[in-house]
Amino acid sequence: MSKITFPIGINTAAIHAGEEPDPFTGASAPNIVMSTTFVADANAGFSVEGLEEDAAWIYTRWGNPTIHQLELKLAALEQGESAIAFASGMAAITALLLHTLRAGDHAIVSDVAYAALAEMTNEMIPGLDISITKVNTADTEAIKNAIRTETRLIYIETPCNPLLRLTDIQEIAKIAHGVGAKLAVDSTFATPLATRPLELGADFVVHSLTKYLGGHGDALGGAIIGSKAELAALRKTTAIRLGGVISPFNAWLIIRGLATFPLRMKAHAENALAVAKFLENHPRIERVIYPGMASHPQHELAKRQMKNYSGMITFQVKNGREAARVFAENLQIIHYAVSLGHHRSLIFYLPSAELLETSFKFKTPEQLASWKLFAGEGIFRFSVGLEDAEDIIHDLELVLERL
Amino acid sequence: MDKSFASRLIHLGEKNPESVSRTKSLPIAMTSVFVFDDVETLDQVYEGEANGYIYTRNGNPVHDALAEIMFNIEEGGDALVYSSGMAAISLSIISQVKAGDHIIAANVLYGGSFQFIKTELARFNIEVTFVDPINDDITPYFRPNTRVVYVETISNPLMEVIDLEKIAQVTHRHGAKLIVDNTFATPVICQPLLLGADIVAYSATKYLCGHSDVTAGIVVADKDTIKKIYSSGLLYGPTLSPFDAWLVVRSLRTLELRLIQHSNNALKLAQYLETHPKISTVYYPGLPSSPTFEVAQRIFNNNLFGGMLSIDLADGERGAYELLRNLETIKFVPSLAGVSTSTSYPAKTSHRSLNEEELRKANISKGLIRISSGLENVDDIIQEFEKALAKI
Numbered sequence: 001m002s003k004i005t006f007p008i009g010i011n012t013a014a015i016h017a018g019e020e021p022d023p024f025t026g027a028s029a030p031n032i033v034m035s036t037t038f039v040a041d042a043n044a045g046f047s048v049e050g051l052e053e054d055a056a057w058i059y060t061r062w063g064n065p066t067i068h069q070l071e072l073k074l075a076a077l078e079q080g081e082s083a084i085a086f087a088s089g090m091a092a093i094t095a096l097l098l099h100t101l102r103a104g105d106h107a108i109v110s111d112v113a114y115a116a117l118a119e120m121t122n123e124m125i126p127g128l129d130i131s132i133t134k135v136n137t138a139d140t141e142a143i144k145n146a147i148r149t150e151t152r153l154i155y156i157e158t159p160c161n162p163l164l165r166l167t168d169i170q171e172i173a174k175i176a177h178g179v180g181a182k183l184a185v186d187s188t189f190a191t192p193l194a195t196r197p198l199e200l201g202a203d204f205v206v207h208s209l210t211k212y213l214g215g216h217g218d219a220l221g222g223a224i225i226g227s228k229a230e231l232a233a234l235r236k237t238t239a240i241r242l243g244g245v246i247s248p249f250n251a252w253l254i255i256r257g258l259a260t261f262p263l264r265m266k267a268h269a270e271n272a273l274a275v276a277k278f279l280e281n282h283p284r285i286e287r288v289i290y291p292g293m294a295s296h297p298q299h300e301l302a303k304r305q306m307k308n309y310s311g312m313i314t315f316q317v318k319n320g321r322e323a324a325r326v327f328a329e330n331l332q333i334i335h336y337a338v339s340l341g342h343h344r345s346l347i348f349y350l351p352s353a354e355l356l357e358t359s360f361k362f363k364t365p366e367q368l369a370s371w372k373l374f375a376g377e378g379i380f381r382f383s384v385g386l387e388d389a390e391d392i393i394h395d396l397e398l399v400l401e402r403l
Numbered sequence: 404m405d406k407s408f409a410s411r412l413i414h415l416g417e418k419n420p421e422s423v424s425r426t427k428s429l430p431i432a433m434t435s436v437f438v439f440d441d442v443e444t445l446d447q448v449y450e451g452e453a454n455g456y457i458y459t460r461n462g463n464p465v466h467d468a469l470a471e472i473m474f475n476i477e478e479g480g481d482a483l484v485y486s487s488g489m490a491a492i493s494l495s496i497i498s499q500v501k502a503g504d505h506i507i508a509a510n511v512l513y514g515g516s517f518q519f520i521k522t523e524l525a526r527f528n529i530e531v532t533f534v535d536p537i538n539d540d541i542t543p544y545f546r547p548n549t550r551v552v553y554v555e556t557i558s559n560p561l562m563e564v565i566d567l568e569k570i571a572q573v574t575h576r577h578g579a580k581l582i583v584d585n586t587f588a589t590p591v592i593c594q595p596l597l598l599g600a601d602i603v604a605y606s607a608t609k610y611l612c613g614h615s616d617v618t619a620g621i622v623v624a625d626k627d628t629i630k631k632i633y634s635s636g637l638l639y640g641p642t643l644s645p646f647d648a649w650l651v652v653r654s655l656r657t658l659e660l661r662l663i664q665h666s667n668n669a670l671k672l673a674q675y676l677e678t679h680p681k682i683s684t685v686y687y688p689g690l691p692s693s694p695t696f697e698v699a700q701r702i703f704n705n706n707l708f709g710g711m712l713s714i715d716l717a718d719g720e721r722g723a724y725e726l727l728r729n730l731e732t733i734k735f736v737p738s739l740a741g742v743s744t745s746t747s748y749p750a751k752t753s754h755r756s757l758n759e760e761e762l763r764k765a766n767i768s769k770g771l772i773r774i775s776s777g778l779e780n781v782d783d784i785i786q787e788f789e790k791a792l793a794k795i
Binding site: 004005006008009010011012014015016021028029216217218256259260263264267335337339342343344386 | 743
């Protein structure tokens with residue numbers, strides 16, 4: 001592609017950024033370069049230590065033309081200098097944690113987060129002599145109180161999974177930088193159409209590309225976006241050494257998914273708002289949480305920090321566990337399944353007691369109170385899809401009648 | 404060890420593991436052939452008494468998934484998928500005619516369809532009359548042996564919209580079938596079967612796939628008609644790769660979102676170009692200046708007019724060449740309907756096979772550029788045209 005000489009919008013970036021027609025054939029769509037290795041010239045180095053930024057392609061775990069196009073596109077969408085793609089969201093998170101933290105370091109991690117991260121930071125990471133403090137990152141004072149001299153990283157999710165509780169990125173970035181720590185933001189639920197954490201002061205953005213960015217429920221992937229210098233160092237160490245490399249084919253599917261990502265996000269958000277409004281007025285529903293509604297406890301922050309409220313909602317009903325059975329057996333359109341961010345609507349019940357036992361181990365009554373405020377005894381996490389809103393609502397209506 | 408190393412390498416992993424849950428995404432059934440436990444089952448499948456697959460040229464689960472989506476949104480009885488739009492178009496026509504028959508076709512058609520009808524069908528002694536179904540009454544051209552009327556919803560490249568309701572009535576009054584290539588419109592914008600057409604054919608390479616990465620064709624009609632086309636297709640053999648079918652299924656998930664954006668962008672671009680002094684004419688069915696604006700308003704859904712438009716440069720051939728050279732990110736690509744905006748030069752691409760006389764008759768000038776408006780922010784598209792036109 002010729003260099004674009006004027007600033008472009010996010011739809012244009014989603015389609016064009018990072019891509020160029022194949023120099024040999026002129027192929028307009030990106031090639032799937034399904035090659036593990038590349039024919040090198042005689043003076044190519046054998047160690048990643050000497051890897052220059054403009055080096056020729058050598059080995060796909062180090063870099064690959066298809067994966068590279070995905071990385072350039074992700075960097076452009078997040079307005080970051082650089083990006084690295086991984087085999088999964090968890091591969092990205094692992095590479096980030098092990099790049100930023102050493103034995104003796106301390107990190108502050110959101111006390112409610114994607115369960116795999118929560119569990120990883122409960123035992124595995126502390127096992128490497130890295131201490132972790134879990135706090136409610138929506139509570140600025142709690143973060144300030146958790147800071148130690150050896151704090152190197154603050155890791156947040158906003159909106160967090162599964163509560164949809166928000167964290168003020170700008171506020172936390174100031175705190176982190178004040179003590180020489182880095183701020184990493186998992187922006188999987190928000191996507192760059194809603195929020196660009198780097199512009200708000202974050203040092204790293206993490207994505208599970210499996211969700212909204214890929215958007216079709218068919219390819220796993222993850223990414224870290226950040227500064228050129230940091231990511232160049234990260235690539236040489238944890239990215240290449242831990243080996244969580246994404247398949248060029250999956251990278252290509254995600255590039256393809258990204259072309260329609262801004263369109264999809266607008267539709268997800270419109271549908272989610274319609275569904276949330278329906279649920280809020282339904283007699284069987286006790287509580288609905290959606291950042292786009294005035295009833296969300298942090299709606300003011302949502303308005304300030306999110307240009308799009310995304311497609312995730314949670315809701316509570318009486319006797320959630322029994323309701324979950326009725327939902328699983330009777331929903332016609334909505335799939336009762338984990339994961340999120342696909343074109344299909346997906347719903348799953350998360351009982352509080354079980355999650356507080358396995359994933360989120362709170363230390364203070366305030367932490368528990370915040371959980372109860374958002375989740376009560378348990379929530380249905382609902383990833384609202386791209387179907388017609390009326391059909392999603394109809395499907396829910398019929399099932400709710402059975403409760 | 405009861406089996407040799409090689410046998411285990413070849414056979415293990417063939418049977419799906421037992422599972423009470425299913426893959427949430429459609430699996431890619433990348434297989435040419437299917438396995439039977441006994442001859443009785445094979446017989447039942449061949450005779451249509453049991454649901455099953457035999458050989459991918461006869462059918463494949465991914466083909467069926469794609470067909471199911473298409474006949475549903477098209478409100479038809481059944482659908483077939485093929486390896487290209489030309490396979491879908493040629494089979495639709497061939498299934499309806501035999502030697503000695505006559506067909507009426509629009510005089511402005513996609514170049515490939517025009518050549519197929521003009522030269523290939525002639526080899527089988529099938530006569531054709533090309534007429535202008537938009538500005539002329541086609542009634543006088545029917546003969547007792549006329550079997551098919553073949554048109555495109557939106558003509559290429561002048562973007563005129565045909566009154567499908569009227570054409571369907573005239574066609575049926577003469578006992579013929581109406582075949583419509585609905586590629587430019589898609590079922591989001593127009594559903595020809597609901598307007599009276601008998602067969603709808605698509606180059607799925609275009610909007611249905613929409614990402615410029617698959618070549619495919621689709622036919623939708625009632626069940627009996629599809630059966631006839633199926634038997635022809637089985638013999639001609641233009642089988643769509645299950646992988647490509649899977650990509651088209653994936654694309655259809657966003658078809659409506661894409662078509663809304665394609666249409667909105669095209670309308671704004673058309674409105675901008677219509678006021679530009681270096682453009683003499685803009686051809687877009689959503690402009691009140693279009694000769695077929697009223698027809699489009701009547702037969703199109705949701706007040707959408709599609710992503711395709713054409714422009715005539717005031718400077719003619721020289722202006723067209725310069726514009727194509729000056730555009731930077733908007734590429735000269737002899738196809739259409741991808742996520743990115745692209746241009747084409749009909750006189751040298753889609754209508755290259757037409758001679759000077761045929762080009763003149765079809766009103767395709769040397770200054771005509773066709774634009775496929777993409778999904779970018781429309782301001783970016785307009786800005787690029789503005790810069791490129793300023794240099795002419």
